[in-house]
Amino acid sequence: MAQDSGSRTLISAAQLRRGKGKYLYWTLLTLVVLGFTLVFIGPLYWMVTGALKTGQEVAQTPPTLWPRHPNFSNYVSAWQNLNLSKLLFNTFYYAAGAVLFQLVLDTAAAYAFSKLRPALGNVILGAMLATLMIPTIVLVVPQYVTVIDLPILHLNMLDSPFAIWLPLVTNAFNIFLLKRFFDSIPEELMAAAQVDGAGPLRTLWSIILPMSRPILGVVSIFAVTYVWKDFLWPKLVMPSPETRTVSVGIYAFSGGSSQNEIIAASVIAAIPTVIIFLLFQRNIMSGLTAGSVKG
């Protein structure tokens, strides 16, 4: 990404350095930086500070830019009334399990598709990729019916974390991403490992996985953020107040709590994903474009 700064884009660099172009460029840059900050940070600022205001101050016109008597009572009461510690723990627990299941099962599958290549492997990969074309909302009802009465076993998985973990394994995009990465690992390395007497599991563990850290990181981050952001599925399969995720919990309380309390809870719910983003933004952004077709 660093070398692109030198390459020519729509407007040539020379044009931007000279007289009028330079003036225009800096004006535009300032406007863009200010405008984007306003559009993307502004609402978040409003949200964080709004929850520091009292109910009366929020309702007053014109609104105040900075709370007159900032107090954390909304945050405190949101934390207590919504039982946020429990909700956050639940969400974190589901996210951690989702990472584990996706890493183990999707990596194993991608490894099989890429390196072991069993008979009919491509057919199965095709059947998995085809599920990407099915809109999730169409699958929600039959998936729900399956989860409340698992075929053959006749188990009811409601309120069980497996109801979130196992369906998330069916992430064909992850399998595709991992397979493509494994495909780029030279065959000679595999052959060398085989000559040294390493079996398939040993090769995966000692050769493939250490080389695949970046892509495994991307898959993990996406799994965490997916669980953190997901709404409809956890709402359906985690009906009890004790098993809810944080988004669903806030929604469930939104009717009976004050607006400021809900906003305070929303801020708290957003903190973990924002932190993840700021820490891993490079991996997230490269992962996002890794799967896209070069056009």
Add this chain to the structure above:
Amino acid sequence: MAIITATRPVDASSAAAPATTRRGRKLRDNLTGYTFLAGAILCFAVFTWYPMVRGIIMSFQRTRRGVTTWVGWDNYTRIFADPSFWPAWKNTVYFTVLALVIGYAVPFFVAILLNELRHAKGYLRILVYLPVMLPPASALFLFKFYAYDPSDAGLFNAVLKFLHLPTSQWMQSPSATMPAMVIASTWMNMGSAVLIYLASLQNIPGELYEAAELDGAGLWRRIWNVTIPQTKLILGLLAMMQIVATMQVFVEPLILANGAGTQDSATTVAYLIYQHGFFQNDLNGAAALGVVMLGALAVFSAFYLRLTTKND
């Protein structure tokens, strides 16, 4: 590590018996391959492949008090007769078109703009993608309570008033409901599209712009004749992905408009599926509506692919 050492004797024994026939080895290789695939295949079978089939079967059945019977097209006729059915489709199509007009063009031009800037690139990229990382419920409550507050204390109304523009009732006004939902949805989701466009813009060879400029092409001509043709593939792909995603819009109406809005002004097809399946105790009807939606999207996709491949 324990697992690894446990599998070792198997390999050792096969190495010790070089007489294994080719067929035997092939069978063993396939067996290893499928051992690695087993977990994923099982999950796909139970949670995706089987439900796909089951959804279609369910749409022709009716379960009442634990007894399931075949009812032919009954679920479909009931769904079509629901007074919310046509409003839901109208709203969904309206949302999709509006999201295409606002949410599709904006990220492309934002990406072009960001690609031209030589400074603050990292900062701007983080800003654009930040809303994507927020839980949708959090972001939507922000819009619902603060931005779309119909009084003058609301963020948007305060800004409009400051600019001496007429204020709006937002979610309380049936005509403003859909645009308001599209604005919120675009703000929340445009980051991914911007970054994908940015990546594909960076793949455009600089010489193309150079040549176009030498031929006297102005800024707009360069966008029209170089940038757009060079990113056509990704533009087409994202258009398709966005349409399929926006056709399933659910959280926005649920949180911003309490589901249906005023007089079905916000009801979408996805919300209607949810409503039938989980409030009206009509999972079979919901499954039928799902099949209708699948059919509609399949027809649309086929049409779209036909249209876009014809141009080539």
